[in-house]
Amino acid sequence: MNVFHEEDGALKASLVLQEQGGALHVESPHGKRGKIKAAQVLMRFERPAAGELLSAAEELAQRIDVDFLWECCTPDVELGFEQLAQDYFGHAPSPIEAAATALALHAAPMYFYKRGKGRYRPATADNLRAAKAGLERKKREEEQRAAWVAELVAGRLPEAFATRWRDFLFKPDRNLAEVKALEAAAAQSKLSAARLMVNCGALASPLDFHRARFVHAWFGAAGTGPVTPPFDIASLPQAVAPAFSIDDATTTEIDDAFSVVDLGDGLARIGIHIALPAVGFTPGSPMDEFARGRMSTVYMPGDKFTMLPDALIEQFTLAAGRWCPALSLYLTVRREDCSIVAEETRAERVFISDNLRHGDLEHVLVEEHLRAGTVSGIRHAAELTLLWHFANALAARRGHIERTPAPLDYNFYVDAGRVSIVPRVRGNPVDRIVSELMIHTNQGWGGYLRSQGVSAIYRSQVNGRTALGVEAAPHQGLGVAQYAWSSSPLRRYVDLVNQWQLLACLQGSAPHWPADGGGLPGIARDFETAYDTYNEFQRSMERYWALVWLSQEGIRETEVTMLREGMGRIAGTPLVLRVHGASELAPGTLARADLGAPDLWELTMPCHYRGLA
Numbered sequence: 064m065n066v067f068h069e070e071d072g073a074l075k076a077s078l079v080l081q082e083q084g085g086a087l088h089v090e091s092p093h094g095k096r097g098k099i100k101a102a103q104v105l106m107r108f109e110r111p112a113a114g115e116l117l118s119a120a121e122e123l124a125q126r127i128d129v130d131f132l133w134e135c136c137t138p139d140v141e142l143g144f145e146q147l148a149q150d151y152f153g154h155a156p157s158p159i160e161a162a163a164t165a166l167a168l169h170a171a172p173m174y175f176y177k178r179g180k181g182r183y184r185p186a187t188a189d190n191l192r193a194a195k196a197g198l199e200r201k202k203r204e205e206e207q208r209a210a211w212v213a214e215l216v217a218g219r220l221p222e223a224f225a226t227r228w229r230d231f232l233f234k235p236d237r238n239l240a241e242v243k244a245l246e247a248a249a250a251q252s253k254l255s256a257a258r259l260m261v262n263c264g265a266l267a268s269p270l271d272f273h274r275a276r277f278v279h280a281w282f283g284a285a286g287t288g289p290v291t292p293p294f295d296i297a298s299l300p301q302a303v304a305p306a307f308s309i310d311d312a313t314t315t316e317i318d319d320a321f322s323v324v325d326l327g328d329g330l331a332r333i334g335i336h337i338a339l340p341a342v343g344f345t346p347g348s349p350m351d352e353f354a355r356g357r358m359s360t361v362y363m364p365g366d367k368f369t370m371l372p373d374a375l376i377e378q379f380t381l382a383a384g385r386w387c388p389a390l391s392l393y394l395t396v397r398r399e400d401c402s403i404v405a406e407e408t409r410a411e412r413v414f415i416s417d418n419l420r421h422g423d424l425e426h427v428l429v430e431e432h433l434r435a436g437t438v439s440g441i442r443h444a445a446e447l448t449l450l451w452h453f454a455n456a457l458a459a460r461r462g463h464i465e466r467t468p469a470p471l472d473y474n475f476y477v478d479a480g481r482v483s484i485v486p487r488v489r490g491n492p493v494d495r496i497v498s499e500l501m502i503h504t505n506q507g508w509g510g511y512l513r514s515q516g517v518s519a520i521y522r523s524q525v526n527g528r529t530a531l532g533v534e535a536a537p538h539q540g541l542g543v544a545q546y547a548w549s550s551s552p553l554r555r556y557v558d559l560v561n562q563w564q565l566l567a568c569l570q571g572s573a574p575h576w577p578a579d580g581g582g583l584p585g586i587a588r589d590f591e592t593a594y595d596t597y598n599e600f601q602r603s604m605e606r607y608w609a610l611v612w613l614s615q616e617g618i619r620e621t622e623v624t625m626l627r628e629g630m631g632r633i634a635g636t637p638l639v640l641r642v643h644g645a646s647e648l649a650p651g652t653l654a655r656a657d658l659g660a661p662d663l664w665e666l667t668m669p670c671h672y673r674g675l676a
Contacts, residue, residue, distance in 0.1 A: 120162035215248035365477025401456035461542035509547030
């Protein structure tokens with residue numbers, strides 16, 4: 064005897080070897096033996112053999128018209144498969160016909176709902192119609208997805224991807240048909256999704272990929288509209304003395320400038336002038352939303368994403384040859400010992416006479432000439448000499464200790480895809496002038512806000528822990544009682560917030576944020592998150608351009624300064640790579656290494672130890 068039965072969700076036919084109570088020992092058509100329960104049996108039959116029945120039933124099931132079979136049924140009436148077979152064939156079904164009907168029912172859950180052992184209930188007309196529509200929709204989606212895959216593989220960007228490919232690439236929702244198509248095309252072409260976008264013309268290069276991914280993750284597309292200052296900037300008083308700035312050659316957001324006036328009787332007045340975008344828009348305005356959405360300018364070799372729109376930067380940057388709104392800190396200083404006699408803060412317009420650049424100053428402003436008072440060949444030589452002496456006095460008063468050796472920075476310059484890397488020692492006289500005057504400004508204005516009971520955002524360092532918050536705590540690393548970032552309002556949102564608070568104090572108006580801090584703690588948290596991410600992005604872009612530089616210069620063997628855990632810094636760059644085979648070398652060891660081809664997508668490069676330098 065043979066049985067037609069259900070096992071593990073499939074319909075099968077087997078030869079019965081032995082039946083004991085509620086169990087049957089059976090043998091499949093392929094010779095596999097096993098045991099099934101009697102409750103699993105749908106039909107018993109003598110002929111044909113189990114294998115022949117199943118083969119014939121499967122072939123017949125393919126020819127059964129499921130629509131007609133459904134029409135043979137009475138709606139909402141549950142029937143067994145043998146009864147349905149009799150209705151369909153018009154006579155008592157043979158074992159093959161009964162088994163074929165069961166197979167057809169089993170394969171058509173859209174038409175028939177399984178209700179028990181061998182029993183089915185036909186779907187209602189409405190449900191069947193909806194199921195068919197869903198099936199047709201799924202078929203169309205499959206066809207559309209296949210068409211998208213074909214286009215992507217062929218190097219064409221489908222129309223549906225034109226405005227949303229960044230979402231599909233950088234933040235894929237795998238429930239979307241477009242994302243499934245992109246992944247399928249990438250697998251078919253044996254390329255990453257990013258490289259596929261290059262083939263389709265959406266991305267131009269690995270550099271374009273890194274930039275686009277960052278922008279997609281952090282920057283929205285919100286517009287800002289025109290800048291309309293809340294009050295007439297021309298109403299600000301004019302400063303008496305012209306000022307000059309000191310910046311890198313690539314700087315466009317010029318935040319700070321300096322002036323020096325001789326007062327006689329051994330006194331001089333030093334002016335520290337900070338750009339004043341706070342008069343250009345107010346908290347809560349569309350421009351503020353744009354700035355707060357970015358929180359900071361993002362720097363990278365050869366480019367940057369500015370915190371403020373170009374039109375506003377152009378209006379408030381301290382560019383040479385014009386009167387610029389500025390928040391000025393004036394210090395009356397004794398020339399003899401550079402002690403401060405008086406301080407005053409004003410909102411005013413300052414005429415900027417020069418934008419001095421590091422490259423024009425650093426070879427002239429050397430300590431030997433500054434100490435001797437013999438600096439010459441540059442504009443503002445006398446003013447710069449006094450500022451240097453004053454900066455040294457400020458550093459000494461706050462307990463500054465020189466780092467030995469001086470830290471080394473690397474400046475990247477990119478021109479038409481070609482990069483140069485220029486090492487630069489930090490702490491030179493130009494750096495000293497700018498950094499010390501900015502430190503004094505930030506601690507001074509922080510102290511002023513504190514004394515006025517006006518809330519602000521402070522950067523503190525206590526017991527080695529640096530934090531950004533609304534508490535005016537000391538910054539032990541800098542040696543100051545409080546430190547409120549206020550000197551870069553074109554580039555950092557925290558500085559802009561503090562400038563709004565300072566301006567309110569000077570104008571005698573209510574501060575934008577109340578004494579309890581209001582939303583300032585949230586701004587501080589958001590800023591720190593963004594700032595850390597932006598710095599990491601800058602490092603990754605410097606890594607990219609360092610790899611480009613090594614390839615551009617054809618460097619295949621180089622000196623490496625070993626760090627910890629087998630990592631080494633490549634000579635002439637800030638690039639750190641794992642040096643394979645050098646894990647036992649002590650930090651500080653100079654070694655030679657062979658370099659392979661860079662991977663500009665993953666920002667890696669093979670580096671193998673060759674021997675000691």
